[in-house]
Amino acid sequence: MIDPTLRGFIKKEFIQALRDRRMRFILLMMPLVQMTIFGVAISTEVKNIRLAAFFNAKDNVLRDVYERAIMGGWFIPAKAAGRIAQHPFELIRANKADAVLVAPPKGFTHELGRKTAPLQLLIDATNVVQAESVEAYLKAILADTVASDLKVAASPPPPIRFDVRVLFNPSLDTATFMVPGVMVMIMVITTFLLVVMGVVREKEQGTFEMLIAAPVSRTELIFGKTLPYVVIGMADLPLMLPVSVLAFHVPLRGSFLYLFFATLVFVSTIVAAGLLTSTFCANQQQASMGSFLFMFPAIMFAGIIFPIENMPPSVQVFAAIDPLSHYLILLRDIMLKGSTIGLLDRHVLALVGIAAFSITASFARFRTTLR
């Protein structure tokens, strides 16, 4: 039998959260809309790169490289006319092309017969991420083309061959990688804000005074104000999961049960962190500020956009205490790898630890008296 005070709180918070039409929209539609928009926008995949190539008519191998690049779908031919079209560097400076291949004077095909075959590639690196992708794409296409063309010419193959097998995301589809990150972001934004605002609104509107004028214990008050938000936060999972699986083709290889469990631990941790934040805020302005101060670094250190492995060790400490980073790993492991997780999983334990700290600190800070 659930405590009547707690039941009263759950009922009240649900009515308040769902009565307002705008609030209902934020709770139910925002995850869907944001999933779709962020999922498409945050993708680091580079498409429609404008490519130009300078080679003479007899340079068969380089023509093959160029044509394969265009056929592959990542590249489109650069369009330019007049003087600019004659100068590789001008093409990039005039922003008519993102990458330009320039054959050596005697032709790439000719040079291939010798030991080293030089080939110039100009890349516009104003967008570093795109430049790196372009380089990687073109290298791959080049290697492929040279290999197949030389087989015909019966020359010895290149001395080293990598046998690359891309696991769990064979098409290197960025959505598969990014969408779990987007799910984490949306979940933290809705849940965290709701909790902080929910608690602070009581203080600001004076209803907090009524709550503590009643004989409720600190425990009832804290769980009464947080449990409903755990439930509301969990509702994001069935809202977002279909979008990621159906619209972005992110696989769900692991069990839904594990996913549910990991999400429950994560949402509880975020609610606890929100509660702790709310104890520092007296009004909604401070609450927005506090939420921002938590969420911005939390998203930065989560490994959603920048891989944690690339951060210096001193900064990786922040990632270790960031609940988002742990949940993101769990989410990717369960969805992409089909991993099973136990109660004693390192990341589950980390989340529980962060939650335990937040709850303890909240208990110490939460007032049941007035000033």
Next chain:
Amino acid sequence: MEDEVVVEAKQLLVRYGDFTAVDHISFAVRRGEIYGFLGANGAGKTTTIRVLCGLLPPTSGDVRVAGIGYRQDEAPLKAVARPPWGMRISAGGYERVERTIKTKVGYMSQKFTLYNDLTVGENLDFIASLHKMAPAVYRRRRQELLEFISFKKNLGDMVGELSGGIKQQVSLAAAMLHDPEIVFLDEPTAGVTPAGRLRFWKLIRRLAENGKTVFVTTHYMDEAEQCGRIALMRDGRLIAEDSPAGLKKLIFPEPVFEFDPIKPLSFSELKSFETHEAFSFFQPYGHRFHAAAANAEVWARRAPDLRTIFSIRPIAPSLEDVFIRAIEGRR
């Protein structure tokens, strides 16, 4: 039973840092009394009420409310009273006491504390759950209270859409839901229309008739007149405590007169009366004036002159006069 003391404070002290909000006040309220607290803003009325409701631990003093008493001794080490991180390590003892008190008192804050985005029924449901009331008891109580406040609206009406007067009546019902023996009302009629105030005070009187003890603060003198006893607070101290009539005698031992100007007074004439030697008190009251005679000898000498300007009749001072003289300290 009638004379039973249900609220008692002895040497009650509340400090916020260096500021003393309530300065060693003592008083006792008997069952069924309507006990009024009068004072300027910041005099310590609300702080006192919050201590009595268990919302605020006092710095020191003895408090007894509805038979539950506790004593708070001033913390011996003031310097470490605030541990790092602003944590409040509230004594477990206080929390237990304070929760027992809360089951026996009702509290209506000067702020409106019901949820505007919930209906009347939902608000009452929630408050009943805070008090862990059994459903049957709750429904009976709710029915009684809605009849008591003559609630004509729907339980399904949003609280935010009710008028100020009705809101306050619903607040009173909410504060009385768990059937407390003492109810603390902090400026319950602020922002309510005169008709609404009359209705609200009718309810207060009926509560007292039914044996409830009502502890009320107000800024309206006509409301203060209806209290059985009034405590005057000034700068955290209780400067006088008596019935309205007793208070008037206490603050105005000298005779008081009403001055009705025969012809309109100029501003400079008015100024001269404020410092006139015949008066120990001279204040406008509507378009008339209330004044107290400084002493019999001067009064006898100056009265004939004054009678040429005013028609003068002896009156009992109003509570407003008492308030102005005692609280604001004006002559």
